[in-house]
Amino acid sequence: MPDLSALSGYPPELLRQVESLLSQPDGLSSRLLDRYPHAHGLRSDRQLYDFVEQVRARHLRSAGRIAKVVYDSKVQLAYQALGLHVRSTKVHGAQLKARHDIRIAALFRDAPLPFLSMIVVHELAHLRHPDHDRAFYQLCAHMEPDYHQIELDVRLYLTHLAAGGGPLWRAWPEGVPASSKAD
Numbered sequence: 001m002p003d004l005s006a007l008s009g010y011p012p013e014l015l016r017q018v019e020s021l022l023s024q025p026d027g028l029s030s031r032l033l034d035r036y037p038h039a040h041g042l043r044s045d046r047q048l049y050d051f052v053e054q055v056r057a058r059h060l061r062s063a064g065r066i067a068k069v070v071y072d073s074k075v076q077l078a079y080q081a082l083g084l085h086v087r088s089t090k091v092h093g094a095q096l097k098a099r100h101d102i103r104i105a106a107l108f109r110d111a112p113l114p115f116l117s118m119i120v121v122h123e124l125a126h127l128r129h130p131d132h133d134r135a136f137y138q139l140c141a142h143m144e145p146d147y148h149q150i151e152l153d154v155r156l157y158l159t160h161l162a163a164g165g166g167p168l169w170r171a172w173p174e175g176v177p178a179s180s181k182a183d
C-alpha cells in the first residue's frame with residue numbers, strides 16, 4: 001500500500017486514481033512534469049526574499065515588511081510544516097514591534113513557480129489569520145487563484161517522494177529564467 005498520508009481528507013476516488021498512477025512506472029511523476037515542466041530558478045535566500053516581498057506588497061501592503069525569509073532544510077516535509085511562519089515580539093522602548101520571519105522548506109527551492117507561490121501565499125496569509133479557517137483559505141485563493149489545485153499538486157509531489165521517487169525538478173540549470181543566463 002502506498003503512503004497517501006499527504007492526501008488525507010481528499011475524496012476516495014481521487015486516492016484510487018493516485019494509487020493507480022503510482023502503480024504505473026512514472027505515472028504520477030510524468031503527470032506532474034507535464035503540468036509543471038520548469039523549475040523557478042529562485043534558489044538563493046535573497047531571490048526568495050524579493051519574491052515574497054513582491055507578493056506581500058501587492059496583496060498585504062499594510063502588513064509591513066517581512067524581516068527575514070529563508071529556505072530551511074530543517075523544515076520537515078510534513079505538510080503542516082512545509083513553511084513556517086515565526087512571529088516574535090520584541091520590545092523597542094515603550095513600543096511593541098512584531099517581527100515576521102518566514103522559513104520555507106528546502107523542497108521548494110527546486111520546484112516549479114506555482115509551488116513556491118502557493119507556499120508563500122500560505123505563509124503570508126498567516127500574517128492575517130493564524131488558523132487554517134475559511135477566512136484564511138479565502139485570502140490564499142485571493143492572492144493565488146489556483147491555490148487549491150496547486151496545493152493538491154504539491155501533495156501529489158509529496159506522495160511521489162514518499163513512494164521513493166526522486167526530486168523531479170533538480171535538472172539545473174534547465175530552470176534558469178532566460179533573462180538570467182550568462183550569454
Ligand SMILES: [Zn+2]
Pocket residue numbers: 122126132
Ligand atoms: Zn499554515
